[in-house]
Amino acid sequence: MIKNDTWISQKAQAGMISPFESKLVRRVNELPVISYGLSSYGYDLRLSPTDFRIFRHVPGTVVDPKNFSSANLEPVALHHDDRGSFFILPAHSYGLGVALERLEVPDYITVICIGKSTYARIGLIANLTPAEAGWRGHLTLEFSNSSSADCRIYANEGIVQLLFLEGAPCAVSYNDRNGKYQDQVEQVTLARV
Numbered sequence: 048m049i050k051n052d053t054w055i056s057q058k059a060q061a062g063m064i065s066p067f068e069s070k071l072v073r074r075v076n077e078l079p080v081i082s083y084g085l086s087s088y089g090y091d092l093r094l095s096p097t098d099f100r101i102f103r104h105v106p107g108t109v110v111d112p113k114n115f116s117s118a119n120l121e122p123v124a125l126h127h128d129d130r131g132s133f134f135i136l137p138a139h140s141y142g143l144g145v146a147l148e149r150l151e152v153p154d155y156i157t158v159i160c161i162g163k164s165t166y167a168r169i170g171l172i173a174n175l176t177p178a179e180a181g182w183r184g185h186l187t188l189e190f191s192n193s194s195s196a197d198c199r200i201y202a203n204e205g206i207v208q209l210l211f212l213e214g215a216p217c218a219v220s221y222n223d224r225n226g227k228y229q230d231q232v233e234q235v236t237l238a239r240v
């Protein structure tokens with residue numbers, strides 16, 4: 048079953064999401080922001096301003112998930128203006144960011160991370176990914192700009208939404224199996240094997 052706002056709020060205040068916003072935030076200092084915080088059946092995470100990288104082609108190389116070279120990932124500058132702080136994801140490119148919030152997923156919950164409609168409407172696709180039972184850390188987030196125009200991605204504002212699904216307790220959690228992406232810090236974590 049999908050968990051509601053009351054459950055998310057109780058668990059978040061006990062450490063499941065930090066920092067936690069108990070309402071959907073649409074304005075900060077009276078300026079409009081891309082919404083984040085608690086919704087009816089989910090939680091909208093913010094993008095951290097600390098780290099954003101885009102893939103670039105290095106002639107003669109092939110990106111290999113079994114032997115990942117950070118040479119293929121270029122750090123992107125954080126810009127600021129009167130609408131906020133933002134990274135630019137060029138047209139038809141793929142970028143990695145990190146969630147501002149830290150998660151601690153309970154052992155009987157699977158979290159699904161999906162895109163926000165506002166970004167979907169401008170061609171930004173957030174890769175659909177799970178956070179497993181017992182996982183902790185800052186989610187690495189993956190984005191594709193599928194449009195032919197460069198786009199802004201705002202830091203410190205809503206970027207993806209989480210859905211919390213409850214199942215019968217699992218026999219082996221992500222923590223029990225010492226998963227390799229356990230305890231990710233607020234920085235892009237690269238693919239590893």
Ligand SMILES: O=c1ccn([C@H]2C[C@H](O)[C@@H](COP(=O)(O)OP(=O)(O)OP(=O)(O)O)O2)c(=O)[nH]1
Nearest residue numbers: 176177178179182185186187188221226227228
């Ligand atoms: O976009 C994502 C997806 C997942 N995770 C974290 C949470 C998740 O619990 C963990 C492992 O994810 P997944 O099981 O999808 O990765 P895997 O490639 O199967 O690795 P593993 O062998 O560690 O399960 O990584 C992220 O940070 N970003």
